[in-house]
Amino acid sequence: MNHDEFDELCALQTLGLLDEPERRRFEEHLNSPCATCRETFWELAEATALLPYALPQRAPSPALKERIRQSIQSGAPMEAEAVRPARPGPGRWVPLTIAVAASLILSLGGATFYLNRQITQQRETIQQLNGRVAALAEQAAELTTLIRTMTDPEVKSIRLAGLTPEPRASGKAFIDARTQTVLFYAYGLTAAPAGKTYQLWAIPKGKTPINAGVFAADSTGSAVLTVRGLSDMDVLETIAVTLEPAGGLPQPSGPMYLAGS
């Protein structure tokens, strides 16, 4: 079916004038991937639906809204009996005016309420998205640092093996002597017992261990630590992790969990 043919079927369909075979052909084409035809039908349907606006607008009786409300509350069948409107007597004008004013106030109040809620919800969404963007930017910066470090030929890496307390644990440290920075990753560590913490040590050749900070493993057993300003990185020989009292100690005292040279 070409676009002209479909155009004609569309026009007749929006007016409910298609016979059954034509309607089937129309539906078939409408459900095809032809976006132009769907757009054509959508616009014709919209244009046709505007036809009632050309008529002088008339209002139903004020009682209709209440009848609909009652039908909803009573779960009435679709074909509810409509009450033939009585001619309003002179005494109806005052209550009617009050009713119209009340309806106006309620409607405007309701619209304002909904629009305000919509604005509030959208602001909350924007705040959430901003928070998400900031978190993603932080993650991106971390990943960039990691990639740069891992691919830098000047950066040394040390693999750490799990020792007796946690033989399945492992770790990896990237050492950049130029910036005196150590990037450390640990895997497979159980959470430290209460009152204890894991502590990282950098041990230069022939020197005492240097405190490189304390850390906790997350729920997956992983930990990431970036340590800057460490001295003697050019002669660094060993990286190790011990379990120490919370807050850490100046020198290692507890069992060693990870070590690598």
Place this chain on the structure above:
Amino acid sequence: MQTDLDRYLLQRVQQKDMNAFSLLYERYCRTLYTLALRILSDRTDAETIVHDVFLYLWEHTDTYDEARGSLAVWLVTLTRNRAIDRLRAGASKRDTLGGADPLPEGLEAVTSSQPLESLLEQERQSLVRNALETLPAAQRSALELAYFDGLTQAQIAAQIGEPLGTVKTRIRLGLRKLREVLSPYLRAV
């Protein structure tokens, strides 16, 4: 014509929020009633149609598919289809019972009680009337006979004394022109 407000109100109606339903009623009751009244020429019948359409909206919001058109299109189409069905079903009955409750001559048109809605209604009315006036009288007449009087293509052909093909052409050209003229407006409201 789908507006964010319609979309939001519809979501609330799906959650059975009567206030949202009330606002949708205020937005569309006049247009739907006007359409039903034009087709049926009877206030009681027209109100019954509007009653049923809004009740359907309350109970079957889930059957509305935004991909197939705006809420306004859905409501107008529901109203027109029900009114045309009632017109066809009741035509013979009304003939034998002596007529329905006709609209009194000279009854003034009523606009919305909400100032903004009223302005929008006037704006829409003026746009659509102007658009219809750009059509040749024969095309406009064919559209009105089909849309408001619910006549089939064959009935229109018989009424205006023209071949079926001419009726189809007039309807196609008329609607295409209407769409062109109203095009900037279709997505703007």
